[in-house]
Amino acid sequence: MNNLYGKTVFITGATKGIGRSCALAYAEKGSNLILTARSGDLLDSLKEELIRKYGVKVYTLVIDVQNSADVENKVNSLPESFKNIDILINNAGLALGLDKAFLATPTDIDAVIDTNVKGMLYITSSIVPLMLKNNSGHIVNLGSIAGDAAYAGGAIYCASKAAVKSFSDGLRIDLVDTNLRVTNIKPGLVETEFSKVRFKGDIEKANNTYKGINALTPDDVANVVIYATGLPENVQLTEIAMTPNHQADGRTVHRNI
Template sequence: MIKTAFITGATSGIGKATAEIFAKNNIRLILCGRRAERLAEIKVELSKLTEVTTLQFDVSKKEEVANAINSLPENFKEIDVLINNAGNAHGLSAIQDGNLEDWDAMLDINVKGLLYVSKAIIPKMTERNSGFIVNIGSIAGKDVYPNGNVYCATKHAVNALNKAMRIDLNKYNIRVSAIHPGAVETEFSNVRFKGDTAKAKSVYAGYKALQAKDIADIIHFVITRPYHVNIEDLVVYPTAQATPTILNKE
């Protein structure tokens, strides 16, 4: 039975939607993010349904990660499920025009951040011989599209790490799964286009994109299968999307 879930990137989008559905199903929550105000708001809201604690830290800062996780209250230290959801995209440029700061941000959060959080939590799972890790990837980890270069590289790394985790942790009875969404209408594009809301909105115009709740429903389904069942790799597109670049728009 799942009692406690640790969710990174819980202040918006897929992370927040996952926290909401978990709370409705009486799963104790450790919600992580960089925005203290949003974490506080979500804690107030979801504490009406389940026990909630929050950790404010940047997943790309290894000392912050370790210190935050070490500071967990005693009744939250036994983590049954880790949702590695924190991630971002910065820019959409050809490789020769790429911004080095954007590249660093994506590598630091999408790859190093996932590793830092996993490193802090996995040892206690191996001690107990139980646990579930869900890595939120992307279709960018399955295919490469024009101008996606470094973002696609980071999500290919998530795909590879997911496979490697499953092999290394198999003998400890730990389930490992990845979910790779297509176009999901969240703050993702607003971040990618650095606050250009018109450009961000155009990404989702003319078709019905996936919603954060759609992916949250799938995450909840995956983690609640009988323990002998591991849905190890799942790609999810909106019906209108055939590939990263082929969309049936009105």
């Protein structure tokens, strides 16, 4: 049974990587989509592709999740037909640099915390009240195994993903007397533009992140998101950690080099 057909799914960071794969996977299931990102051109291109391939309804919002006023205004601007949101995918996130924490610039610190933590909070605070009107919904927060244990050079990013875990747990407690569900999905190494962003366009450094290991793909993660949100409503997967084979945790990786 396809429990996702006709559902309305809100995805942040929807134009690239895991977000894009989630958009395609939900569209294939017949879900309608609200897609957000900072690039209007990429959103328009993805919208056209999804409608052409799957015939689903797609609404796009150019949003900077770091800006609370922008988030609130854009969510409030949704047409009534798109305000019955069934699933929220908090996917927008990034890392910058791989230096010791005390060497990070304030600009990089703000970008990571404002996107990974505050952006998630702003979006959730805008969407959950809409879900509560129907006493139904599923919030998926894209965390990371980096939130379970820090690794060298990743203190700030790891702290942000630890916050995702704690927030997911706390939100689940806050919603325990409702029909809303909360799932924290925690991937390990996923080959996306994540490392390209982290190393600010240094392709060699980015490629070395995945050297010698068959990393997860964005589609791998999207398949798990689809599984978690497609289960019967009496089932709540609270947390899912996933890694590629040969990665044991955030710090232990065997590479065939």
